[in-house]
Amino acid sequence: MFRGATRSDLPEILKIYARAREAMAAAGNPAQWGASFPPEELLKEDIDSNRLFVYLVNGELEAVFAFILGPDPTYAVIEDGQWLNDTLPYGTIHRLASAGKRKGVATDVITWCLEHCESLRADTHADNKAMQHILEETGFIRCGVIHVADGSPRFAYQRMSLTMPLEH
Structure with a gap:
């Protein structure tokens, strides 16, 4: 089940992000989120703006992610390539983190996001090989x-x- 995150979810969300930072560092990607990203204030802002979501399976919080519909200012300029389609409205997945207990969580999140927009964008650090693999495996x-x-x-x-x- 997917639902908007609430402030009462924050303790669990913070644990998931801490686990994700540890996993990223262990996989050779210590720089993307460092020791403290995303900061709690950003998460509160995401919750209050209805753009932070949680994925629950059997009542257990399995993932947290920001899903934002509409233009992302960081995507206004793209170098060394071009968007597949730059005319359709799009959604963006940011700050996806898994509790690490189940396989396929990222695929479930991506599938859910695609049910809410025609075009979906994401970005990741050059050292985040795991996320690059997930994105490429999911199309x-x-x-x-x-x-x-x-x-x-x-x-x-x-x-x-x-x-x-x-479209290419």
Whole structure:
């Protein structure tokens, strides 16, 4: 079951993000989220703006992610490529983290997001091989490089919904 996150979910959400940071560091990606990303204040802002979601299975919180409909300013400029489709409204997945207890959680999240938009975008750090693999396995195409607010580069991906043909 998917639902909007609430402030009462924060203790569990913070544990999931801490586990994700540890897993990322152990996999050779210590820089993307460092020791404290995402900060609690950002998560509260996401909750209050109805853009932070949780995925529950049998009442257990299995994943947390931001899902944002509409233009993302960091995606306005793409280098070394182009978006598959830059005219359709899109949604973006940010800050996806799993509790690490089940396989297929990221695929379930992506499927759910695609039910709510025709075009879905995501980005990840060059060292985040696990997320790159998940995105590519679920039909995302690497489109180029974008830069996040602090100026650091991220691989940018896009996936069209199942009902929309891919455009190249």
